[in-house]
Structure formats: C-alpha cells, structure tokens
Amino acid sequence: MSSKQNLLNLDRQGLEAFFTEMGEKPFRATQVLKWIHQEGVSDFEQMTNISKALRQRLAEVAEVRVPEIVLEQKSEDGTYKWVLELDGQNRIETVFIPEEGRGTLCVSSQVGCALECTFCSTAQQGFNRNLSAAEIIGQVWVAAKALKGKANLTNVVMMGMGEPLLNFKNTVISLNLMMDDFAYGLAKRRVTVSTSGVIPAMYRLAEVSEASLAVSLHAPNDKLRDELVPINKKYPIAELLEACKNYIKGEKRRKITFEYVMLSGINDSVEQAHELARLLVEVPSKVNLIPFNPFPNTQYKRSSNNAIHRFTDVLREAGLITTTRKTRGDDIDAACGQLVGKVKDRTKRQLKNQRVAMP
DSSP states (O other), X not given: OOOSEEGGGOOHXXXXXXXXXXXXXXXXXXXXXXXXXXXXXXXXXXXXTSOHHHHHHHHHHEEOOOOEEEEEEEOTTSOEEEXXXXXXXXXXXXXEEEETTEEEEEOOOEXXXXXXXXXXXXXXXXXXXXOOHHHHHHHHHHHHHHHTTTOOXXXXXXXXXXXXXXXXXXXXXXXXXXXXXXXXXXXXXGEEEEESOXXXXXXXXXXXXXXXXEEEOOOSSHHHHHHHSXXXXXXOHHXXXXXXXXXXXXXXXXXXXXXXXXXXXXXXXXXXXXXXXXXXXXXXXXXXXXXXXXXXXXXXXXXOHHHHHHHHHHHHHTXXXXXXXXXXXXXXXXXXXXXXXXXXXXTOHHHHHHHHHOO
C-alpha cells in the first residue's frame, strides 16, 4: 500500500486542511479539486496553474489513485457496468443508466453488504469491508472519464453494493464532492442516498447533508419486513418513518422515495397496497416499485405486470406519487439487486447459504 495521501479521499474542507499543513494557501484546494474531478486529471504535472515547485512537492507526498477497471460491459439498452479492482481480493460493480434527459450512476459503498436482505443478490455474497472515500468517489471519476463524449452523467444514486449509512464518514465525504461546485456540481435533488433504515445515521445525515433520501421499505408491516429486511427487527417501521419525517422537516418540496421490490405472492397483493398507502399517508413521499430481478438459487419470483399495475392503481388512488422502475441492464446482471462483484467474505455468509441450499 502507498504511503502517499490519496487526494480522492479528501473533500474541499479536507483538501484545504491538507494544503494549509503544507504551508500553502487554502485556495489551492479549489484548483486541485477542479483538475481532479472536473478535468479528470490524475497527473500533477498536468495541473498547469500550479507552480512547478508545488507540483513536485505534491508528487512526493500525494497521489490521485482510482479503482482499476477490469471489465466494462454495455447492455443492449445502453446501460454500462464496470467491474472495479480494489485490493486484489475484492471487486465492486458500478452501473450507469442512460435515460432521456439524464444519466444516472449507481455507486457502491461497501465490498458486499453487512445486511442480509433476502431478495438481494449482493447481500448473499457476504461482507468484507467499507470502501474508502477514494473508492466511492473514484467510481464517479472513472465513470465520468469513460463516458466523456458518449453520455452525460447528471445523477448519482448510492444504491450499489452495500449500505451507505454503515459507512457514514466516507459516504458523507463523497456526497460533499458530488455536490461541490468545484468538483461534480450536482444538485442535491440529483444525489440520492439509499438506506435500509439505519435510523441513528439517518438523523446524523440530516444534520450534515442535503442529499436526497431513498428508503428500502419493501413491506407494509413489521412482520413481513422483519423477514425481507432483517434490520427492521432493530429499527421497526414506526421509528423509520419518524426518521424520514425528520429528514425532510422544514423542506416543503422535499419527499422521501420509498423503494418497494415487487415479489410475487409475498408483498404484492391489493390488500398490501392499501396497507402501504395507509402507512405512508403522513409522510411526504413517492413510491418506486421495483420489479424483482432474479439471481441464482433465489426463492423469489417477479410479480406479474398485472399485479404491479393493480398495486400502482391503489397507491395512486390514495394520492401517492408512484412509478415503476424500468428493468435496465439485466442482460449483463446490472439491474437492481443483481450486483455482486467479488467479495472475500469475512462473514462466511456464502458458505452458510450453500449449506442451506443443499438438499
């Protein structure tokens, strides 16, 4: 491992402190931010508005080290997936989804996932470690460079591998860079953090970030959510909804996005739709229904189109803004819930799952 400071680990505040410690003026941070994140430059020699002496000093003590692309795939629908090498034993996956008028990058926050949502392929891979801020924002850097001249990156969603709020510090640094005018300059409504409901971290995030919030709900009651999203046993729905209301308190135009994967015969009945509508009546929200994307050895099946339509109708009649996510990139296993990467599993979850699956 290099002993040099990877500047991708630092947001503007961190870079200002770094340069101050070097005896330089804090404005150097703004210059370097622009070179790294807006120009995609990783070689200090190319940063031509910085003195040659400072460039040499930076080369001695710092670096811009990004994750290495080991595989790039492009789906028939235009979706890109990159497999990124981290430390030789772990790999993560990052996905770009082009749509009319926007392009959304789905970013990972952990190697694997520490949670065990039963319908998610990533969760079945186990967990190794949190990503550094450099490894999180490095995904944006890599994608922006790969897409240059091909597509515009307008939105970032932290919905890839892992639970972002269990990697709080590095997630916040990355969010700061995404929304910094001298880095990626994305509007707060175009940067979204998705959580399964780590409630203490949700309250902390409300204090330090203006990113949009999406909550993986997936069930209209605690009994079912305990099965699908086991963290619910620690942080039940009533407490989760209070944390959601707190997050957008005082912001009349803001809404929480509730993600709801559609599982045939599990959570997709008309009765459950009515239950969900009653649950969300007091929370400014919109609901994103996600057709389940299958993976090997899963027990679940995707809800039928008719079931999804019926569910949607109930929610809309109750006044809830409701959309159904288009399944994109499933031919390259890049759809929601399908990202697996390569995880050196410290939890032994993969081994446990194999034993359970044996006849």
